[in-house]
Amino acid sequence: xxxxxxxxxxxxxxxxxxxxxxxxxxxxxxxxxxxxxxxxxxxxxxxxxxxxxxxxxxxxxxxxxxxxxxxxxxxxxxxxxxxxxxxxxxxxxxxxxxxxxxxxxxxxxxxxxxxxxxxxxxxxxxxxxxxxxxxxxxxxxxxxxxxxxxxxxxxxxxxxxxxxxxxxxxxxxxxxxxxxxxxxxxxxxxxxxxxxxxxxxxxxxxxxxxxxxxxxxxxxxxxxxxxxxxxxxxxxxxxxxxxxxxxxxxxxxxxxxxxxxxxxxxxxxxxxxxxxxxxxxxxxxxxxxxxxxxxxxxxxxxxxxxxxxxxxxxxx
Amino acid sequence: xxxxxxxxxxxxxxxxxxxxxxxxxxxxxxxxxxxxxxxxxxxxxxxxxxxxxxxxxxxxxxxxxxxxxxxxxxxxxxxxxxxxxxxxxxxxxxxxxxxxxxxxxxxxxxxxxxxxxxxxxxxxxxxxxxxxxxxxxxxxxxxxxxxxxxxxxxxxxxxxxxxxxxxxxxxxxxxxxxxxxxxxxxxxxxxxxxxxxxxxxxxxxxxxxxxxxxxxxxxxxxxxxxxxxxxxxxxxxxxxxxxxxxxxxxxxxxxxxxxxxxxxxxxxxxxxxxxxxxxxxxxxxxxxxxxxxxxxxxxxxxxxxxxxxxxxxxx
Numbered sequence: 001x002x003x004x005x006x007x008x009x010x011x012x013x014x015x016x017x018x019x020x021x022x023x024x025x026x027x028x029x030x031x032x033x034x035x036x037x038x039x040x041x042x043x044x045x046x047x048x049x050x051x052x053x054x055x056x057x058x059x060x061x062x063x064x065x066x067x068x069x070x071x072x073x074x075x076x077x078x079x080x081x082x083x084x085x086x087x088x089x090x091x092x093x094x095x096x097x098x099x100x101x102x103x104x105x106x107x108x109x110x111x112x113x114x115x116x117x118x119x120x121x122x123x124x125x126x127x128x129x130x131x132x133x134x135x136x137x138x139x140x141x142x143x144x145x146x147x148x149x150x151x152x153x154x155x156x157x158x159x160x161x162x163x164x165x166x167x168x169x170x171x172x173x174x175x176x177x178x179x180x181x182x183x184x185x186x187x188x189x190x191x192x193x194x195x196x197x198x199x200x201x202x203x204x205x206x207x208x209x210x211x212x213x214x215x216x217x218x219x220x221x222x223x224x225x226x227x228x229x230x231x232x233x234x235x236x237x238x239x240x241x242x243x244x245x246x247x248x249x250x251x252x253x254x255x256x257x258x259x260x261x262x263x264x265x266x267x268x269x270x271x272x273x274x275x276x277x278x279x280x281x282x283x284x285x286x287x288x289x290x291x292x293x294x295x296x297x298x299x300x301x302x303x304x305x306x307x308x309x310x311x312x313x314x315x316x
Numbered sequence: 317x318x319x320x321x322x323x324x325x326x327x328x329x330x331x332x333x334x335x336x337x338x339x340x341x342x343x344x345x346x347x348x349x350x351x352x353x354x355x356x357x358x359x360x361x362x363x364x365x366x367x368x369x370x371x372x373x374x375x376x377x378x379x380x381x382x383x384x385x386x387x388x389x390x391x392x393x394x395x396x397x398x399x400x401x402x403x404x405x406x407x408x409x410x411x412x413x414x415x416x417x418x419x420x421x422x423x424x425x426x427x428x429x430x431x432x433x434x435x436x437x438x439x440x441x442x443x444x445x446x447x448x449x450x451x452x453x454x455x456x457x458x459x460x461x462x463x464x465x466x467x468x469x470x471x472x473x474x475x476x477x478x479x480x481x482x483x484x485x486x487x488x489x490x491x492x493x494x495x496x497x498x499x500x501x502x503x504x505x506x507x508x509x510x511x512x513x514x515x516x517x518x519x520x521x522x523x524x525x526x527x528x529x530x531x532x533x534x535x536x537x538x539x540x541x542x543x544x545x546x547x548x549x550x551x552x553x554x555x556x557x558x559x560x561x562x563x564x565x566x567x568x569x570x571x572x573x574x575x576x577x578x579x580x581x582x583x584x585x586x587x588x589x590x591x592x593x594x595x596x597x598x599x600x601x602x603x604x605x606x607x608x609x610x611x612x613x614x615x616x617x618x619x620x621x622x623x624x625x626x627x628x629x630x631x
Contacts, residue, residue, distance in 0.1 A: 012433040021435035027427060028444040031505060035447065037470050038459050050468045052483065128353045135349035139342060151353070154361040156614050158566040160590045161607030164600060165364035165371070168378060188360035191353050220345055251454030251569035252587075256595055270458040270573055280462055287455050298450045302443050306513050309449075313555060314517045 035291070042284035049280040064281025066090035067274065068107050068289075072099040074275075107286055110268040114290075116179050117264055118247040121186035125243045126236060128187070129194025134224060136195070137202040138210075148199075151192045152311065159252040167257060179262045185253055190243040193311060197242065200312035201235025202228065238304035241297050248294065265290050365611075372605035379598040392605035402606065404581065405589040411496060412571075412585055413564045416503045417557055423504070424511030425553060429545075431512070432519045442516075449509045457573030460502045464488040464574075489575055495583050499571050503564065511556040518552025519545065551628045558621050565614055586610055 012020070041049050043060040046067075072094055080100060086092040094101055132151075136144055166185060167176070175181030205228060213223040229236075255267040269286045272279055298305075306314050372393070375386045396402050427445065431438050448456070463471040472486040488498040522544065530540045568587035571577070577584035577592070584592075590610070594603035 017433050017435040020430040020433035021437070021441075024427065024430050024435070024438065024441050024445070028441045031448060031509075032444055034460070034463055034470070034505070037463065041462070050465075052467045052473075054468060054470050054473050128356065131349040132353040135346045139346035141346060141350065147350075147354070151357060153615065154357055156562060156611070156618055157361070157365070158568070158587055158590070158607065158610050158614065160568055160587045160594065161368065161611055162361065162364060164378075164594050164604055164607060165367040166360070167595075168371075168600075169364055169367065171378075184356075184360060188356050191356060195353060220342055245450060249452035249454070251452065251573075255454075255569075255572075256591070266452050266454040266569075269455060278462075283458065283462070287459055290455060291451060294450050294452075295447065298447055299443065302446070305446065306517050309510060310514060310555060310559065314514060314552065 038284045038287050038291075041280055042288045044281050044284075046274060046279060046281055049284070061093070061281075062089065063093050064279075064285040066093055067279055067282035068272065068285040069105055070094070070101045071103050071105050073102045074099050105272075106263075106268065107265075107272075110263055110265045111289070113179060113262055114248060114264040114266075117182045117186060117262070118244050120179070120183040121190060121247045122240050122243040124183065124187040125190035125194045126198075126240045128191050129198050129239065130229075130232070130236060132191075132195045133198035133202050134228065136199050138207070148195070151195050155189070155192050160256070163253055163256045166253075170257060177258045177260060177262045182254065182258065182262055182264070185257070186247045186250065189250075190246055193246070193308075194239050194243060196311040197239045197308060198232070198235055200307065200315065201232055201239075205231045234304075238301060238308060241301050242308040245294060245297060368604045368607055371601050372608050374601045376601045377598050378594075378600040388601065392602050393609070395602065396606050396609060401581070402589065405584050405586050408496070408581075408583065409565060409567075409585045412500060412503075412567065412583075413561060415500045416507070416564050417560055419500065419504045420508045420511045420560060421553060421557060424508045424556070425515045425549075427508070427512045428515035428519055431516055446509045446513065448506045451506070453506065453570040454573050456506055457502065457570040460498075461489065461574055464498060466490075490579050492579055492582050495575055495579055499574055499583055502570060502574060503567070506570070507560060507563075511553075511560065514552050514556040514559075515549060518549035521552070522548045551625060554621075554625050554628060558618065558625065561621070562614055562618055565610075565617075 040056075040058075042064045043062065044055070044058050045061045045063050048055050048058045048061075049064075066089070070090065075098060077098060080095050080098065083095075083100070086095055091101060135141060136148060141147065170176045170178075170181050173181075175184070209227045209231070210220075210223040213227045214220065218226065249266065250264075251266040254264045258264065258267070265286070269283060269290065272282050272286060274282065301308065373387055373389060375388055377383065431442055460471075463469045466472050466485075466487050467483045472483060472488065475481065476483040476486045488494050526544055526548075527540060530544060535543070566587060567585055568591065571583055571585055572588060572591070575583040577588040586606075587610075590603055590606055593599050593606065597603075
């Protein structure tokens with residue numbers, strides 16, 4: 001496909017393409033380096049992770065992952081020698097540093113909290129969002145534009161400003177530091193996105209399908225269930241992923257409103273410390289585990305991404 | 317209001333179709349479908365907002381719930397508007413918002429323009445570039461703290477390697493001059509792809525025949541860029557600026573983990589001040605007043621901007 005075969009007189013020349021491609025690839029590589037560095041750090045030993053100059057080539061180790069999932073105590077070599085043989089790779093690695101595993105760390109429960117809260121709130125937001133979007137899309141709702149703007153405007157509030165009264169309200173209701181409280185809050189934040197995105201998707205489904213179904217004897221509800229929903233699955237899936245990513249990544253509310261039992265991973269990861277400061281390989285390991293689902297979702301979503309980040313304002 | 321909704325819906329339904337409907341009527345259904353969302357938002361967003369407005373007129377402190385609450389009238393608002401620290405925080409926020417938006421718009425638009433040359437493999441590299449904006453700002457802030465560590469951090473190492481500054485002197489986060497730029501760099505790294513993606517949509521929305529016509533009229537490339545590309549992509553650029561502006565005005569998580577507002581208060585943006593006042597000093601009434609002021613500011617700016625945006629779109 002060189003310029004001579006292109007039908008258009010305005011197609012970029014191959015030189016322009018080469019220069020553009022080089023700059024874009026250079027930018028992409030530079031912008032991905034921090035992530036690759038975190039990934040590499042998660043497989044370094046603590047001394048390697050803080051070596052000067054920074055080590056690009058190193059002996060990979062899973063010590064970071066061991067430290068992420070366990071808590072350890074320092075012991076005398078005599079005590080460690082008096083123990084039986086090490087019961088696994090992590091045990092062995094830890095003993096080399098004159099420590100023994102004391103028990104599991106809080107990472108796994110925090111990670112599970114993140115899963116429960118993200119999936120719970122996504123389900124609720126998409127459920128409510130689908131119903132409202134259908135309502136706004138198909139029925140003449142008075143003040144529809146004002147209501148839609150109201151729904152969107154709840155997103156303009158700074159999270160800390162919302163957190164002050166929510167903190168007091170949850171304290172009264174006994175919802176502080178509970179998964180239910182967080183699910184309700186994230187649902188409320190995400191539902192605005194869900195309504196706006198899904199309204200766009202449902203608007204694109206021709207009304208004729210439902211009308212035909214209703215003439216065939218379906219009720220409105222049956223028509224919604226059997227003709228609209230199946231056609232909206234792509235939109236619903238894309239919306240769900242956006243809600244999931246928001247809830248998964250959220251930090252401000254989680255940091256202020258949860259402290260223990262319902263704490264999610266984002267406020268937990270920065271608190272992972274080792275002896276004498278942050279345990280960077282363990283932090284990097286936690287970060288890596290936390291980011292992998294997002295990478296997968298980004299790739300799945302790449303065609304809908306634009307729509308999602310602009311609340312459906314820009315469609316391709 | 318809801319009754320009226322139902323009436324209108326009933327009137328809007330064509331007669332023969334309405335007869336076909338069994339079970340729940342359309343008006344019932346519209347009500348049933350929309351009200352749960354509105355109720356949830358009223359409970360979790362609007363009720364707390366009114367509570368915050370009430371608190372903003374009092375001296376309430378959340379860590380002393382049993383103390384008698386006094387009504388202060390507008391005293392909290394007066395104190396905030398006269399508070400030197402608050403103005404410094406607003407200035408820090410303005411500096412952060414201005415530079416991040418400027419850098420992200422310039423770099424983002426340039427990248428989009430280059431990607432629009434449609435070189436081989438552009439879709440793959442675009443996806444790679446998009447990754448940072450999908451990540452958790454808190455986790456991003458935390459791991460950039462590692463990259464910024466003097467000596468051992470990759471960023472500091474590269475800077476000292478390139479510039480020859482001794483590695484222990486590259487202290488992005490503890491240097492008063494550099495810390496504001498440290499947060500601007502991270503935000504730009506993270507959110508340039510966002511601006512780029514929206515600009516790309518703008519560039520792709522320009523029909524090719526306009527360029528073909530310009531080519532026939534022998535307009536130079538430079539002229540084509542200024543007379544066609546930029547004006548037609550402008551509504552999209554403004555949309556990106558609007559979203560980024562609102563988000564960065566509210567910025568909390570990334571900055572909180574990267575610098576926590578420090579050193580001193582050099583990177584203390586409005587949300588960090590708010591958090592310190594509300595959840596560290598426990599001046600709940602005072603911080604509620606500040607929260608209301610911030611909310612009104614965001615809302616007002618966004619409204620003005622949306623109006624401007626619509627004007628540009630109509631042109």
